[in-house]
Amino acid sequence: MTWLRWLRQLSLPALRHQAGRQLLALLAVMLGVALPYAVHLINAAALGEFAAAARSIEGQPDLILSRQGGTLDLALFERIAAMPEVLVAAPQVEAAVQMRGADGKVHGLRLLGIDALAATTLSPDLLARPPADESPLQLWLDPQRLHLNRAAAQLLDEQQALIELRHTQGLQLQTTRLQRGGQVEAGGGPLAVIDIAGAQVLLGRMTLDQMALRLQAGVTAEQFLTQATLPSGVRAVPPSDAGARLASMTQAYRVNLGVLSLMALFTGSFLVFAVVSLSVAQRQPQLALLGVLGLSGRERAGLVMAEAALLGLLGSGLGLLLGWELHATVLKLLGGDLGATLGISRVRGAQLEQLPLLVFGLLGFIVCLLAAAAPALAVREMPVAQVLKGLGGAPLRHWPFWLGPGLLLLALPLALAPPWHEMSLGAYAAMLLLLLGGMLSLPQALALLLKRPGGRALAQLARARLREHSGDALQTLSGVLVALALSVAMLVMVGSFRESLQQWLTQMLPAELYLRSGLRGGAVLTPELVAAIQQSPLIERNEPQRSARAWHADTGQEVALQARAFDPAALPLVGAWQKVDRTAVYINEAMRDEWRLQAGQGISLRLMGGARLDGRVAGIWRDYSRQTPALLLPLSDYRRVSGDLAVSELLLWPKPGAEKVTEHLRSLAPQAEDIEIASASDLRSLSLRIFDRSFVLTHGLQAVALAIGLFGIAASQSAQTLARRREFGLLRHLGLARGDILRLLLREAALLAACGTALGLLLGLAISAVLVWVLNPQSFHWSMEMHIPWLRLLGLLAAVFLTAIAAALLAGRQALSADAVQSVKEDW
Structure with missing residues (x-):
């Protein structure tokens, strides 16, 4: 295709010339893809590890019999095991005990008493490996031998032969020393397995906690329940899917974390938009010349989209590699918890699957194409003759004035929508509409800010210029508006949660x-x-x-x-x-x-x-x-x-x-x-430490998104300022000094930053209201009062405002570095 040839001959040299800005956009896409992909991999690995550990302990029975709030007697077990519909019946006793470790401290332990013969069929991972000189039955049926899984064995010295076990017998605490047996393959937390007779003697009760049943071939659970007459309170249910249960319990947390991790990609899209716009602004004469030489508007737009596609492919590919390494590093350092209190400490890495690779890779690629769509459309509709004469540029298309306020109003009924399948889709949609509506309302907000008449000449010139180019405010401030609004929302939500938690701890710990x-x-x-x-x-x-x-x-x-x-x-x-x-x-x-x-x-x-x-x-x-x-x-x-x-x-x-x-x-x-x-006081401190640890990753994702937004300010300011070199040259010819033009830029930047930070604060407070009053109650069943950390918010707003001013100053110095005559020579 023609535009592919132009991409190779013209775009690649231009991209190399703008390597610094392109590298910044590439980094934004990388982080935007890497963070959600890493979060997905960590969650998948943690859930898979938990489910595998549960399956290794529970085995694969058809039904599990238990009594709510009580135990099962041996007579019931003997009757059920003798039924012709039952192939295998595996009794089990369970208790929480303690084991003294090599460090001299006691550690919590889960104790399982099993029937080894039945476990060979249902739960082979609970059977210890016998040494070469000992028969399996001699090892498994010894009531004085305690078999540990890997997590429990790590608490002892390798050569330790006796295990000190602390347990209850009746209501009394007892200490018993047992011989160390073999190691079982069951995963999960610390676990000890013993013959069921030894467990019953140890705990001082001759009852069972549950029975696992494997039915005869062709016998269904309904047929068994029809034949078996179970006592009151005893129920027979299929084994629960522990992985699905944990996934359901943590769904809200994982979804919220996934959405938060997409913040970096969302804000990164505006940085890509700014970089592409800057590239287009700097190359308008070249693109116009290509149009005069016969390159159609569609081919010029395809050239810009091809550059964005190249950026998306490279950024997404590198982002997937970074996400894989990031997930491995996090699992190694922090485990698979991610603040959701999964109870999982050691988790192996996730398996490489094609679907997540495709989804997250396409996500980064599509975001780059969408970010470049507006500049590409502007290049397509560029008046090439006027651009060559310096009489006009490639303006971005303006949205209808009512669209922004309309989206803001539409967010309210969506925020009040009930959850769908325990997912707060209405709340997520409301927050998205608030962000989009806020971005599209920037020109109207800026118009209100510019209504004040009078002032000095530079102030009037700054307001007039912004009034005439109010649509450019969307390009300049969109990225920082999103990052600022989300940062404000997270600060308010976390601050409200923490303050409410402190009050709750005071009430619940009298x-x-x-x-x-x-x-x-x-x-x-x-x-x-x-x-x-x-x-x-x-x-x-x-x-x-x-x-x-x-x-x-x-x-x-x-x-x-x-x-x-x-x-x-x-x-x-x-x-x-x-x-x-x-x-x-x-x-x-x-x-x-x-x-x-x-x-x-x-x-x-x-x-x-x-x-x-x-x-x-x-x-x-x-x-x-x-x-x-x-x-x-x-x-x-x-x-x-x-x-x-x-x-x-x-x-x-x-x-x-x-x-x-x-x-x-x-x-x-x-x-x-x-x-x-x-x-x-210790319990309050511990609870708050757990709370703060739970939000460490949240704050990290928020910081990355905000940093990308701040870089977006610099890129947008550069794009707008460099596109105005001829304007600055003309002002120099009209008598304005270089310092006057810099002050003009600073006034414009201050007005834009004031508008952006004010609207970002309002949007952030609106989104935080959705988070506090809708999303948290629907997702976690936690209501709370809103508390606004004004000092931290003011510090955040000041940082964003000063960044915008500094970016304008640096971009202005760069734009004014060229000679004024050279800037306007195309007009002669």
């Missing part, structure tokens, strides 16, 4: 000290320890708390339960609480949204142990600790209904002036490691 069992995992405090602490002379006041689980009486949906004494007025409630005629239950926002409940509605729950609780929702509270359903009720009501007197945690208020309270409380336990104690 005590000075918090004490729980060192075993965690649902372990409770022994009655003797609770009594000793309550009678301690150093403790002025204490309140027991029970943390457990409950299930919807009809659907079986699980909910976290917390029972303690509290004042409803002191809870972080959404709205007011109300008195009810049944047991008062306070639900979190996730439970309200998922179970479609409102204050005043009745609710029936099955508690651990089988008791049924019929209550009524008395209020809805904010819960920043989870995104899943949870409820809170008075401890007295819970004990009355359930008969459960166990204590999971103790809230403690030491006496004024009491010293060494923590050491005293540890001395009351049989061993200091039996309990964990934390002060309210």
Whole structure:
């Protein structure tokens, strides 16, 4: 094609001449492709690792039998295993225990008691490899041998033969030493596997936590359930897809992070637009001459688009390579968490797949073509004869004046739209329309700013010039407007979230000290320890708390339960609480949204142990600790209904002036490691550190996008200023000094920057309102109050404003470096 020949003969030398600016655009495209691709790879690797680890432990059964809030007796197992429809029945016992590591500290561990013979069929990854001189059955069936996976084995010395295990037996904490067995292939966190008989003796109970069933060939789950008569509370369900469950739980976080990672590509598109516009501005005479020599407008536009395509291909290819290396580096340094609290520390790299490569590569390529479309269209419609005479350029097409305000108004109903399949598509669309509407409203906003009459000659000239070329404001400020608006929105959202979290922690942590069992995992405090602490002379006041689980009486949906004494007025409630005629239950926002409940509605729950609780929702509270359903009720009501007197945690208020309270409380336990104690201030600090860590990547992505936007200012200013060399030469001939022209440029830049920063601030606040009041409640079930960090916002606005001024000054010096006569000689 003709324009390909011109690309080789004319464009490549021109691109080499503008290597610095082209390199800047190339870097923007690289980062714009690399960041979302790396985020996608990290998320895919983390989810794949989690799912593989879960499958290696759960195996591949057809059904899993369990009892809500209880255990299964051996008689039921024997009856189910003897059914002709069942091929294999694998019993399992599970508990949270502790193991003393090589560092002398105790570490949490998941203990599984299995039937090795059944596991050979269902869960072979749970079977340890025997040494050459020992039979597999002798190793697997030994109740004194503990087999560890890789994560658990790394906590011990390689030559350590005995393992000190801390566990509960009944309600008492016990310490047992077992022989170290082999290593199992199951992945995930620290895991210990033992023969089921050894686990039952170790835990002091002859019951099972669940049974995994493999049915006979041709037998369906429905046929089995028809033949089996299961006791009340026992359910048989297919094995859950752990990977799909985790993907669903973290979907909102991953989608938001993916959208945020696209900020760099979005703002980078404006930098590409500015660089292409600058290239066109500098080469207008050459392009016009090509038009006179016979190159059609379509071929001239194709030449510009070919240059953008070359930039897109190279930038996308390099971006994919950078994204792959970036994801490997992040996984090596930080693991696969990315702030979503996935509980995954060590993750292997993602597998190279063709579809993501194609999608992200095409994304960068298409963005470059779209960014170059407007300059290419302007070149196509260029009045070549006038350009050669210096009487006109290649103006960009102006949008209808009503389009920008119309998009801004359209954003409101979209922001109020309900989520679709748990995705806030309306909120995302509203934010996009706010950005597009703000960009297209720049000329109108600038016109309002230029209405003030009078002033000195340079001020009048600056306003007149901007008034006549208001459409160029879109080209100059679009990129920085997007980056600034999104940066303002993220600053306000994160600041609002952090301030709301601090207030929530103050409300939810009323005590000075918090004490729980060192075993965690649902372990409770022994009655003797609770009594000793309550009678301690150093403790002025204490309140027991029970943390457990409950299930919807009809659907079986699980909910976290917390029972303690509290004042409803002191809870972080959404709205007011109300008195009810049944047991008062306070639900979190996730439970309200998922179970479609409102204050005043009745609710029936099955508690651990089988008791049924019929209550009524008395209020809805904010819960920043989870995104899943949870409820809170008075401890007295819970004990009355359930008969459960166990204590999971103790809230403690030491006496004024009491010293060494923590050491005293540890001395009351049989061993200091039996309990964990934390002060309210420590818990608040830990929570805020976790919060800040969760937003490290967010701030990094935001900084990259803002940096690209700031570079876009410099490129846009250069494009506009260099295109005005003849104008500056004419002003010099009319008597203006070089300093006068620089002051003129600075006035224009100040007006443009003031307009851009003001509109960026307003757009950012509007987008932050969508984030705080729509996206967060819909995605995470977290409502919050808006708090605006004015000092940080003012610093951000000042940085953007000064960058625009500095860019104008540098571009003006470059444009005025040529001799004035040489600048206007084409007009003679």
